Every structure is written in C-alpha cells, then in structure tokens.
Amino acid sequence: MGVSEKNQKSSQSKLEVKTIAKNEAVVISLSGELSVFNTPQAYDAVSKVISNHKYNIIVDMSGVSYIDSFGIGFIVSSLKETIRFGGDLKLSALSPFCERIIKKILNLDTFISVFETVEEASADFKSNAASAAYRWQQVLSRQPEYPDAYLNLSRIFLRNGLLVEALAEVKKALEINANYIEALNVCGQILLKMGENEEAIIKFKKTLDAKPDDLEALTWLAICYDDSNMLDEAIARYRNVIEIYPKYADLHYRLGMSYLKKQNHEQAIDSLNRAIEINPNYLDVHRALSTIYIKRREKDLAIKHLQAICSISLDAKEVSETRELLNRVTRENFPNSYFLEKIL
Structure with missing residues (x-):
C-alpha cells in the first residue's frame, strides 16, 4: 500500500x-x-x-x-x-x-x-412530555389500578418541575401498593424538592426497611441530611454507601461537597479527586476543585481545573467567564470567591 x-x-x-x-x-x-x-x-x-x-x-x-x-x-x-x-x-x-x-x-x-x-x-x-403524559393518562383511563402508570406519570411531571402534580400521582401509586420501592423513592425525591425533608426521610427509610442495599434510597437519604445541614450525619451515610458502591462518582462528589461545606479542604480534595478518577468529565467536580485551589492560591492546580471547565461546559457564558478567570489566575490575580454560589 x-x-x-x-x-x-x-x-x-x-x-x-x-x-x-x-x-x-x-x-x-x-x-x-x-x-x-x-x-x-x-x-x-x-x-x-x-x-x-x-x-x-x-x-x-x-x-x-x-x-x-x-x-x-x-x-x-x-x-x-x-x-x-x-x-x-x-x-x-x-x-x-x-x-x-x-x-x-x-x-x-x-x-x-x-x-x-x-x-x-x-x-x-x-x-414529548405532553404526549407521554397523555399516553399514560389514556392507559389509566382503561386500567385505573395500574401503579406503574401513576409512577411514570409522576416522573414526567417531576422532570418538568410540576411537583404538586407529581406528588399527587405517585401517592396514587402508593395507595395501590404501599411498599412499591420505586414509588417510595420518587415520592421521597419530590418531598425533598418541596422542602419536606422529614417526610422524605420517612419514605427513604421505608424503602431501606424492605431493601437495605437500595442505592437510590441510600443516596437520597444521605442527601436529605446534607440538605438539612446535618453534615456529620450526611458524611457518615455517604461513606457507608461508598463502602457498598465504591465506583459511583456522584457519591464521592457529594461526600467531597459535604466536607467542603465544613471547610475540611483536604478531605474534600481527596473525595473530589476520586470522583474525577472515575469520571474525568465531571463538570461540577472541576468547578469545586477550581474553587478550592483558587482559595488556597494554588495556581497550577486551579488552572488545570479551569481549563477542564472550558473544555467540558456547554454554557458559552460560563466558558467566557472562566477564560477571563484563567487569565487572572495565570497572572496570580486571585479573586476572593468563585463558583461557591453555584456548587454549594
């Protein structure tokens, strides 16, 4: 040839x-x-x-x-x-x-x-959202005792931010089957988004009573404590879940963010770096690490993660602002705060 x-x-x-x-x-x-x-x-x-x-x-x-x-x-x-x-x-x-x-x-x-x-x-x-909702409503008109249909309809409403409607539909699924694990988990997520943290915790614990190793319930239960600013409890639960499921980048990210909220920077860095090892394109992790390294005035590491943000982000405004920040950090002109509002 x-x-x-x-x-x-x-x-x-x-x-x-x-x-x-x-x-x-x-x-x-x-x-x-x-x-x-x-x-x-x-x-x-x-x-x-x-x-x-x-x-x-x-x-x-x-x-x-x-x-x-x-x-x-x-x-x-x-x-x-x-x-x-x-x-x-x-x-x-x-x-x-x-x-x-x-x-x-x-x-x-x-x-x-x-x-x-x-x-x-x-x-x-x-x-798609409107047609999918209509499709499941048609199914329910023929099979009103079909819990999966109520759950799927609830998920559609949840994805579109219609929390009241989502909660109403998932409750109908639970009225038919009170121990429906997927419905309990979705119900817990909706309640958490509505600020009903204690009620959400009850739902996730009920799932875990039936299935102690359920990843979704374990994770969301930890998130409930995290969201309630019960950081020690959240950290303990994230660590316990990671022992069972060590290869989920999301868990390491959430653990790292809990450490960051407590200003435990070294432990936060360890957890966030583990998340990056599992998923090098984890944008939120690069945001968090860039924040930490800028605060610590560690120029080379801050630049590394800011460059990753420019490569990964699809938000033109974010990319433009990050490039401006890169120029500042390169000249060792560090801002007092950056990204904290977005990631915490």
Missing part, C-alpha cells in the same frame, strides 16, 4: 465530533467511522453533555460512513445512560450505511427513536 493510500485510510478511520446545545436537546454530530478505534471520542462527547446536566441527546449520523458492533454498543449504552437521568437519546439523518445496519438488519428502531432530520427529532423532544 502506497503512502497516499495509507493516509487516505487513516483519514477515513477518523471520527469528527461536534456538539451543539439547543433548547430541546443537545445535538452530537458524528462524521467518519464509528468503530472500535474511535468510539471513545463519542463516549467522551456524551459524558461531557451529561456532566452539563443535559440528558436529552440527538445523534446526527448523516456523516457516519461506517459503524461496527462497538459503534452500536455506543448507541445502546448512551441511550441507557440518558434514560438513567430521566432523559432520552434519538438518532437522526442516518447515512445509507447506518440505515441498513441500524434499521434493516438489527431493527434497532423498534426501541430507539430514529428521525429523518435533526429538526424532526428536536420537535419530538419538544412535544
């Missing part, structure tokens, strides 16, 4: 990834080969989006010339990850090769939404 042929093959095997944040969802545009050699780039893009607390993703595949089993694995795994946070992933503008693999051979469009254009996928996200 000649040099030009090798260069051409190398170029074709590359993957270009572009990310654009829209109102309804974040669009990740892929161009090139989505294969074993470059799926890490695609995973990295999704990780950064989720770190921005954005869980609705559209993958534009119009420029994908080739996809293998690793590329398919990326799509399925990313779908599961967005759903875990209450979001969704949709595919748009499949290239001819991808359409043949995804739709005609694997039939993935039976459980992954596929659209002709990015605009159609965006429109579906925009109408």
